[in-house]
Amino acid sequence: MxxxxxxxxxxxxxxxxxxxxxxxxxxxxxxxxxxxxxxxxRTLIVTSRVSDLTGSLCEGTVINRIRHYELFADGRFATISLRRPDLVIExxxxxxxxxxxxxxxxxxxxxxxxxxxxxxxxxxxxxxxxxxxxxxxxxxxxxxxxxxxxxxxxxxxxxxxxxxPTVRLFQAVVRLPRDMPSDTTRVWFIPEDTTYFYWLIPCSPTHGVLGLIGDKEKRGQRSLTRFLERRNLIPLEIQSARVPxxxxxxxxxxxxxxxxxxxxxxxxxxxxxxxxxxxxxxxxxxxxxxxxxxxxxxxxxxxxxxxxxxxxxLIRKVLNRFSQADYAKLLDLLTPSVKHSLGLFNRDETGKLLLNVFFKEPRLLLLGLRSLLIGR
Ligand SMILES: Cc1cc2nc3c(=O)[nH]c(=O)nc-3n(C[C@H](O)[C@H](O)[C@H](O)COP(=O)(O)OP(=O)(O)OC[C@H]3O[C@@H](n4cnc5c(N)ncnc54)[C@H](O)[C@@H]3O)c2cc1C
Missing domain, CATH: 3.50.50.60 (FAD/NAD(P)-binding domain)
Structure with missing residues (x-):
């Protein structure tokens, strides 16, 4: 039976x-x-692996495709272009x-x-x-x-x-800044505000979600409000819940x-x-x-x-110890060939991604090890 x-x-x-x-x-x-x-x-961004798992089902739920990431840390800037676009899903x-x-x-x-x-x-x-x-x-x-x-x-x-253990994720639906292409996600590393990062993910040519992970009680919502104010962005709707x-x-x-x-x-x-x-x-x-x-x-x-x-x-352990200077160093070490690898492999194939990146730029491995051993 x-x-x-x-x-x-x-x-x-x-x-x-x-x-x-x-x-x-x-x-x-x-x-x-x-x-x-x-x-x-709730607007989510996922790698193309989701299509491999769910087949055609997720296609109808895709509201945007992300082809580039722009990373910011302490005045540094780097762009990564993806071989297979990330999918923005409702x-x-x-x-x-x-x-x-x-x-x-x-x-x-x-x-x-x-x-x-x-x-x-x-x-x-x-x-x-x-x-x-x-x-x-x-x-x-x-x-x-x-x-x-x-x-x-x-x-x-x-x-x-x-x-x-859980953390609270906050994201606000905002109008996209005028200079923001709708196929590009922006990520800011500001460890003073969060051990994670801020993101702005376009979900249409005009709108996107700007969010962060509240690593400490109360700090998340406050940091998000300040970040929005500094960029003259008005939250049109808040999406929030705890994630393990x-x-x-x-x-x-x-x-x-x-x-x-x-x-x-x-x-x-x-x-x-x-x-x-x-x-x-x-x-x-x-x-x-x-x-x-x-x-x-x-x-x-x-x-x-x-x-x-x-x-x-392991990556989180390393990043939790990163100072602003470490993030600046990280972006400095993103040579064209490292950026190529970061665009080739996604965050759902981390083993391959890390091997490739460390092979191309061993100083990234040293940066990670130093952070693990010594911390901020
Ligand atoms: C603001 C925000 C942004 C996020 N962004 C991303 C992203 O960009 N990419 C990504 O991959 N992930 C993202 N996540 C995480 C992602 O949304 C979750 O990991 C995922 O949705 C979890 O799905 P789930 O089905 O396991 O659980 P849930 O979606 O939490 O579903 C649990 C279900 O169980 C039901 N339930 C609970 N208790 C009971 C009970 N006692 N009896 C009966 N039913 C019950 C609930 O009503 C709910 O329907 C984000 C999360 C948040 C909060």
């Missing part, structure tokens, strides 16, 4: 996992706490498309149901959900439970995983009796901490979980994803 699958969380990672499993004929149900599948708008549209695909593949979506906890019951798992409409508690059961319920996953908590930081590989599979519990997406902490991007890595984790369920063994995708996330963690 086919094992039945329950996914908690109707968003990017949950719906993608649902499609992969339902397409293979497995019975899949998705429980989503929101009353309908109408996520709030997340709410992507989630709706993924939901439609999951349903067309045979998955059932149940909205307005809030997952509370699970417990083993013989060969199956029992889990409690409350109905948002009348607060009624219902006990359900399943063979396989997948937590795709985001940064504060209750499935992960119920499975005994520790709380993940990958600090170590969570046990994303638990066997409980004859049942299984898996985690995907933000619930599993599958976020690249160098840039705090979680869409592509969330899809890769979903692919790994689907393969593990379908083939009954650990997926190669997990090993590759783990290495990728660890490399981003």
């Amino acid at each position: 086919k094992k039945d699958i329950t996914i908690i969380g109707g968003s990017a990672a949950g719906f993608f996992t649902a499609s992969l499993l339902a397409q293979k004929g497995l019975p899949v149900r998705i429980f989503e706490t929101s009353e309908s599948i109408a996520p709030s708008p 997340r709410s549209e992507l989630i709706q498309q993924l939901a439609t695909r999951a349903q067309a593949s045979g998955a059932e979506i149940l909205t307005g149901r809030h997952f509370l906890s699970f417990k083993p019951n013989g060969k199956r798992l029992n889990f409690a959900v409350s109905s948002n409409r009348d607060g009624k508690l219902v006990e359900e059961s399943t063979d396989i439970l997948i937590g795709a319920d985001g940064a504060f996953s209750k499935v992960a908590r119920s499975a005994g995983c520790p709380k993940q 930081l990958h600090t170590h590989w969570l046990p994303i599979h638990r066997r409980i009796g004859q049942s299984h519990v898996y985690l995907v997406g933000d619930a599993a902490g599958h976020v690249k901490v160098s840039t705090v991007g979680g869409l592509v890595t969330g899809f890769r984790g979903a692919l790994g979980v689907a393969e593990a369920i379908l083939n009954g063994r650990s997926s190669r995708e997990f090993r590759a994803l783990r290495l990728e996330l660890n490399l981003h963690q």
Whole structure:
């Protein structure tokens, strides 16, 4: 008999996992706490890897293509041109498309149901959900439970995983400055304001999102307001939420009796901490979980994803210690051949990217090592 699958969380990672499993004929149900599948708008930038993973689906959700990056640090400036453009995506549209695909593949979506906890019951798992409409508690059961319920996953908590550290991302929709080409993303490194960076990503010829990652409580919103004021940019809308930081590989599979519990997406902490991007890595984790369920063994995708996330963690460790002078030095070391490599490989193939860049400019490796060993 086919094992039945329950996914908690109707968003990017949950719906993608649902499609992969339902397409293979497995019975899949998705429980989503929101009353309908109408996520709030959020502009995301992702590498072309997303098209390799989702096929034609994401094409309809692409609102812009980024061909160049302009980097700024302490009066220095560098441009990197991409071989394959990055895609700017409207997340709410992507989630709706993924939901439609999951349903067309045979998955059932149940909205307005809030997952509370699970417990083993013989060969199956029992889990409690409350109905948002009348607060009624219902006990359900399943063979396989997948937590795709985001940064504060209750499935992960119920499975005994520790709380993940999170950071708040803020971005404001703004009118683009007159001198800004709509195929270019700008990035500013100002470690005094944030250990991450500011970004301005055009989402149309006239508008873009300007944002930063709030590494310290309260500092993020304040820094963003100041940065906008200094550039005479008016925030037309704010998009903000907390995203987990990958600090170590969570046990994303638990066997409980004859049942299984898996985690995907933000619930599993599958976020690249160098840039705090979680869409592509969330899809890769979903692919790994689907393969593990379908083939009954650990997926190669997990090993590759783990290495990728660890490399981003190493890069983040280095950058967290960077001073303004280090960023200036970094930009000075971006010779034409290094820039060529940075345009050839993307941030979802970090191993190849680092090897290539260090081969072309070993002083970049020294800069990173010095930062790791000595710090600011
Ligand atoms: C402002 C901002 C900008 C970002 N920019 C980028 C970017 O440019 N590129 C990129 O790759 N990433 C970006 N990210 C991160 C990216 O958006 C997330 O990593 C990704 O959307 C996570 O998807 P997910 O499906 O794992 O989780 P989520 O989208 O968080 O979905 C979790 C779902 O579970 C549901 N849920 C939660 N609890 C329960 C429960 N108890 N019962 C039932 N349902 C539940 C929620 O309602 C939600 O629908 C950004 C994040 C923010 C906040």
